[in-house]
Amino acid sequence: MNTLFQNKKIIVAGGSSGIGLAAATQFEEQQAQVTVTGRNTDKLKAAAETGLLTAVIDSSDRETLDTFFKNHGPVDHLVISLSGSKGIGNFEALSLQVLREGFEEKYWPVLNTVQAALPFINKGGSITLVTAISATAQLPGTSGLAALNGALEIMVPVWAKELTHIRINAVSPGVVDTSWWNFLPEQEKHETFKQYAAQIPAGRVGKPGEIAHVILFLAANEYMTGKVIGCDGGMS
Numbered sequence: 105m106n107t108l109f110q111n112k113k114i115i116v117a118g119g120s121s122g123i124g125l126a127a128a129t130q131f132e133e134q135q136a137q138v139t140v141t142g143r144n145t146d147k148l149k150a151a152a153e154t155g156l157l158t159a160v161i162d163s164s165d166r167e168t169l170d171t172f173f174k175n176h177g178p179v180d181h182l183v184i185s186l187s188g189s190k191g192i193g194n195f196e197a198l199s200l201q202v203l204r205e206g207f208e209e210k211y212w213p214v215l216n217t218v219q220a221a222l223p224f225i226n227k228g229g230s231i232t233l234v235t236a237i238s239a240t241a242q243l244p245g246t247s248g249l250a251a252l253n254g255a256l257e258i259m260v261p262v263w264a265k266e267l268t269h270i271r272i273n274a275v276s277p278g279v280v281d282t283s284w285w286n287f288l289p290e291q292e293k294h295e296t297f298k299q300y301a302a303q304i305p306a307g308r309v310g311k312p313g314e315i316a317h318v319i320l321f322l323a324a325n326e327y328m329t330g331k332v333i334g335c336d337g338g339m340s
């Protein structure tokens with residue numbers, strides 16, 4: 105068994121489902137002490153049943169985050185996998201109010217989490233963000249998501265130069281089968297995945313565990329910092 109993360113303290117913000125949960129599970133398999141956060145208590149309860157530690161945290165609430173890290177630090181590795189699905193659609197008809205809500209859902213909560221955690225991350229530790237390939241893939245209908253995720257991706261190398269005692273990276277996934285897509289009815293989601301699969305060199309959409317592998321690589325490799333790594337089956 106790989107024990108690279110044995111006894112390491114890891115927080116996965118947005119770890120109660122999807123990519124975050126898959127990463128938390130893989131860290132736990134390597135005997136790390138993993139806490140996942142989220143807002144929905146049922147999802148957190150299900151995560152706790154698998155042995156993960158849990159905390160009800162809304163990452164848009166800075167005060168709660170500050171208290172959490174004060175009580176929970178020091179931390180070795182932080183993963184931020186907070187969702188935000190608002191802001192999709194061709195720009196001509198895109199509601200700027202909805203795009204603003206997209207930034208409220210993901211951009212500001214990610215920044216809140218990074219800032220609240222920074223004083224509590226051990227020297228040699230890491231932060232890994234989960235962004236999205238829409239930042240660079242130039243797909244029609246994704247300019248809003250490109251702005252939101254691109255705004256995060258562009259900060260990563262700058263942070264890496266400012267914060268030389270820790271490492272900071274991002275993984276930028278393509279289409280992944282998670283509850284992020286639950287805004288679509290089941291049949292429509294199935295059809296959408298089929299359409300994407302036809303355009304993706306790997307021939308299918310991704311699995312959360314495949315993105316989680318990249319997260320663990322970025323947390324483990326002491327020579328990786330300031331990088332955004334795409335994991336999209338060749339989509340971009």
Ligand SMILES: NC(=O)c1ccc[n+]([C@@H]2O[C@H](COP(=O)([O-])OP(=O)(O)OC[C@H]3O[C@@H](n4cnc5c(N)ncnc54)[C@H](OP(=O)(O)O)[C@@H]3O)[C@@H](O)[C@H]2O)c1
Nearest residue numbers: 118120121122123142143144162163186187236280282284
């Ligand atoms: N799935 C894809 O195709 C895809 C593609 C590219 C990028 N991504 C990115 O991957 C990341 C993870 O998404 P996912 O696909 O794994 O979706 P997911 O299954 O919906 O997971 C999102 C997680 O974030 C938590 N969360 C959301 N807002 C939060 C907040 N304000 N405070 C605390 N926790 C919060 C959710 O729990 P609660 O709802 O209980 O709070 C959940 O644990 C997102 O940033 C998404 O943009 C996904």
